[in-house]
Amino acid sequence: MNFSFTDEQELFRSGVQRFLKDKSPTTEVRRLMATDTGYDPEVWRQLSDDLGLQAIQIPELYGGAGFGPVELGIVMEELGRSLLCAPYFSSTVLAANAILNAGNESQKLELLPDIASGQQLATVAVTEPNGRWDVDGIQCTASPAGGGFRLNGTKSFVLDGCVAILLVVVARKPDSTGEDGLTFFTLAGDAEGVTRRALQGMDPTRKLARIEFHNAEALPLGDVGNGYPALAKTLDQAVVALANEMVGGTQALLDSAVAYAKMRVQFGRAIGSFQAIKHKCADMLIDVELAKSAAYYAAQAAQEDDPEVPALASLAKVSASEAYMRTAANCIQIHGGIGFTWDNDTHLWYKRAKSSEALLGLPSYHRELLMQRWGY
Amino acid sequence: MANEESVRQAAREWLQANWDPEAGLLDWRNKLADSGWGVPHWPVEWYGKGLSAALSAVIEEEFVSANAVGVAKTGIRMLAAATLLEHGSDVHKDQFLRRILTGEDTWCQLFSEPGSGSDLAGATTRADLIEGRWVINGQKVWTTSAHHAQYGLLLARTNWDEPKHQGLSYFVLPMDQAGVEVQPLKQMNGHASFNQVFFTDAVIPPEYLVSTEGNGWQVAMTTLAHERRGADGVRGASKAGPRRGRIYDEERAETETVMEPYKWYPQRAGRVDLVAKRAEATGTIADPYVRQEIAKLLILAKSAEWTAHRARVAQQEGRPQGPEGSLGKLAASNIARACAHVHTLITGTDAMLTGEDSPMEGTIAEILVSVPATSIAGGTDEIQRNIIAERVLGMPKEPRFDTGPFRDVPRNIVT
Numbered sequence A: 001m002n003f004s005f006t007d008e009q010e011l012f013r014s015g016v017q018r019f020l021k022d023k024s025p026t027t028e029v030r031r032l033m034a035t036d037t038g039y040d041p042e043v044w045r046q047l048s049d050d051l052g053l054q055a056i057q058i059p060e061l062y063g064g065a066g067f068g069p070v071e072l073g074i075v076m077e078e079l080g081r082s083l084l085c086a087p088y089f090s091s092t093v094l095a096a097n098a099i100l101n102a103g104n105e106s107q108k109l110e111l112l113p114d115i116a117s118g119q120q121l122a123t124v125a126v127t128e129p130n131g132r133w134d135v136d137g138i139q140c141t142a143s144p145a146g147g148g149f150r151l152n153g154t155k156s157f158v159l160d161g162c163v164a165i166l167l168v169v170v171a172r173k174p175d176s177t178g179e180d181g182l183t184f185f186t187l188a189g190d191a192e193g194v195t196r197r198a199l200q201g202m203d204p205t206r207k208l209a210r211i212e213f214h215n216a217e218a219l220p221l222g223d224v225g226n227g228y229p230a231l232a233k234t235l236d237q238a239v240v241a242l243a244n245e246m247v248g249g250t251q252a253l254l255d256s257a258v259a260y261a262k263m264r265v266q267f268g269r270a271i272g273s274f275q276a277i278k279h280k281c282a283d284m285l286i287d288v289e290l291a292k293s294a295a296y297y298a299a300q301a302a303q304e305d306d307p308e309v310p311a312l313a314s315l316a317k318v319s320a321s322e323a324y325m326r327t328a329a330n331c332i333q334i335h336g337g338i339g340f341t342w343d344n345d346t347h348l349w350y351k352r353a354k355s356s357e358a359l360l361g362l363p364s365y366h367r368e369l370l371m372q373r374w375g376y
Numbered sequence B: 001m002a003n004e005e006s007v008r009q010a011a012r013e014w015l016q017a018n019w020d021p022e023a024g025l026l027d028w029r030n031k032l033a034d035s036g037w038g039v040p041h042w043p044v045e046w047y048g049k050g051l052s053a054a055l056s057a058v059i060e061e062e063f064v065s066a067n068a069v070g071v072a073k074t075g076i077r078m079l080a081a082a083t084l085l086e087h088g089s090d091v092h093k094d095q096f097l098r099r100i101l102t103g104e105d106t107w108c109q110l111f112s113e114p115g116s117g118s119d120l121a122g123a124t125t126r127a128d129l130i131e132g133r134w135v136i137n138g139q140k141v142w143t144t145s146a147h148h149a150q151y152g153l154l155l156a157r158t159n160w161d162e163p164k165h166q167g168l169s170y171f172v173l174p175m176d177q178a179g180v181e182v183q184p185l186k187q188m189n190g191h192a193s194f195n196q197v198f199f200t201d202a203v204i205p206p207e208y209l210v211s212t213e214g215n216g217w218q219v220a221m222t223t224l225a226h227e228r229r230g231a232d233g234v235r236g237a238s239k240a241g242p243r244r245g246r247i248y249d250e251e252r253a254e255t256e257t258v259m260e261p262y263k264w265y266p267q268r269a270g271r272v273d274l275v276a277k278r279a280e281a282t283g284t285i286a287d288p289y290v291r292q293e294i295a296k297l298l299i300l301a302k303s304a305e306w307t308a309h310r311a312r313v314a315q316q317e318g319r320p321q322g323p324e325g326s327l328g329k330l331a332a333s334n335i336a337r338a339c340a341h342v343h344t345l346i347t348g349t350d351a352m353l354t355g356e357d358s359p360m361e362g363t364i365a366e367i368l369v370s371v372p373a374t375s376i377a378g379g380t381d382e383i384q385r386n387i388i389a390e391r392v393l394g395m396p397k398e399p400r401f402d403t404g405p406f407r408d409v410p411r412n413i414v415t
């Protein structure tokens, strides 16, 4: 499988990079992370008008740009590097993919164009207060009532759950278990019976919500009761996207650590001249390059609809997550006291690394999945 | 000759006769200083009983089981006391030690500067003797508790033509004066326990020079050795239990004010004490992988505890204070990091949260964003490894680029 980037893709990457450098310096990240909504609607609009990023992997038929997971991966990597505060992961990655995977033709035609243009903010609610990412964690029920369905239960850790206009919720048929009886539903974020509350996130650049459903009326997306394959696919795609986002953040931390090690003088010499620091930086480079290879490979496999994607997604997530956490800790360490301050930017990525470690499942969870998916 | 049983018995009897939860905090601590029961390992002439560290620990146990309040111990105060006991004049000891124990005075450590952290001997804050008084100009940084402190332990340059280590002197700096400006610095965990401190013609009376002019580095090494030794990573949970009475209220008020900068310190050590409980509460204790990781952590923590114990016994048997304190400090970093890993494993997706939404009202989240301090504060891991390699293992030193007169040594351009 060829998974190196083409010239066009590299060009695309530099365009995204330029935009983000301009629009998402850490002063902006800090400003937005302190707000409730956590994003700047004007920058969100430009992200669509200037670059069309919200449409990237959505097929042209549904108002998208028709690219695939590789181009999405490029975007994610750059978003991870710049920590852009925007509801991108929730709307473009999670919700658009869920609708593509689960929806029927008319639903896709109806829902996707507005997500592709960035006008509709959508998110997916899977995980519940139990924090599990496997299907057994899903307790939320959908009961038939009148012509439609009523949702009951609580979702948590919902990305951008408070700003989303459209909620895509996974619920199960009462008394069903495991992979059976699962269905995606859609409803408005402010529908009757929906109570949303912002959660305090350890990573303030990523907004989280807890959402309660009390007999909330919702429409099924696709076939009722057969949502599992679409859910599994949506989660795998999200994991691949997250792995790419994480390697972007890891690279930003490595760059920052290396630049500081070259500049900072102690004992009459640059600290980068001490092998303790030099070797740490070399190890960090190895970490980030290995993690990138895994993330790129998984994205290319997803582009080609390779049946190995589930295993590769888990592999890439573990690799990226461990590289990210180690690099974040090392980056603080190399900065010394200044690295532990609020004013130094390192902690912004450190917290993103920490929350990404848990988002969509810890490395320990994905290592186990990887073995199962490889058939062991 | 004191032995464990007799000391325990004596402590118990003394506490029975004297401990009163309705006493005033200050009165009680003065009583501890006068009787020697507060710091029994200190010399008899200075508020102690001249007992060994091991016997002191026995007395400490008696205080804990009686739920009796001890002398003020938190923060830099004990480093100040240890340094003054070793290098201070009788004037220093007389003026400062008692108020350290009673908690009336808070201290800070004015060592690190923007340009010199690991390379502490590269300090450029200057002390000039002008008309019989020391005049201080320059800047310190990362100064924990400077905003509460009455006194600072100051390392400053008194000679720019000597090689770096020889041009330093050590002072007690009164913080409450016009020439000292303290600005808080916020940390990545949201607390602001350290500060920047600016000196503009701050003044120190001549008798507050500790040891002799030019001997500051030796004195600072004493402070640092005590700091490293204190960081053995096994301290942690704060005391619990029914603590009702005037003295507890006063102690709590103290914790909320002058001791406030240290509130997150147990979390930065990683909270080994919470791991098994949390694993039981979350049900992850049944997970074989989690069990392995917890066991690894506890093996590390226990071994470090026993290593610290061995070091204490060696000290008690009169062997000279060596650099073995560095082992404990490095172990503490490893424990803190391992704790963050295990707490994340146990906490799962909840690790994405902080504050009231998160486990233990934010305590777990605070661990995760505080542990990075452990491998930096009090000397970084890299510096500890250098100390161990060079001083314990006797390996050759790195070639130096900073010898010769200090004014010619390359250093950071600090803006």
Ligand SMILES: Cc1cc2nc3c(=O)[nH]c(=O)nc-3n(C[C@H](O)[C@H](O)[C@H](O)COP(=O)(O)OP(=O)(O)OC[C@H]3O[C@@H](n4cnc5c(N)ncnc54)[C@H](O)[C@@H]3O)c2cc1C
Residues within 6 Å of the ligand: A264, A266, A267, A271, A274, A275, A276, A277, A333, A334, A335, A336, A337, A338, A340, B108, B109, B110, B111, B112, B113, B114, B115, B116, B117, B118, B119, B141, B142, B143, B144, B145, B194, B373, B376, B377, B378, B379, B380, B381, B382, B383, B386
């Ligand atoms: C929570 C906290 C509280 C603190 N409280 C105080 C206080 O009360 N008073 C006070 O004076 N200071 C305090 N400090 C400061 C602390 O002692 C310094 O941050 C520390 O010594 C490192 O110095 P630095 O920050 O200048 O980093 P630097 O010395 O610039 O170090 C940067 C990096 O270079 C590495 N490095 C430097 N020299 C070498 C070498 N020779 N070999 C290999 N690697 C090397 C370091 O290990 C580190 O990774 C505190 C720090 C923290 C985090």
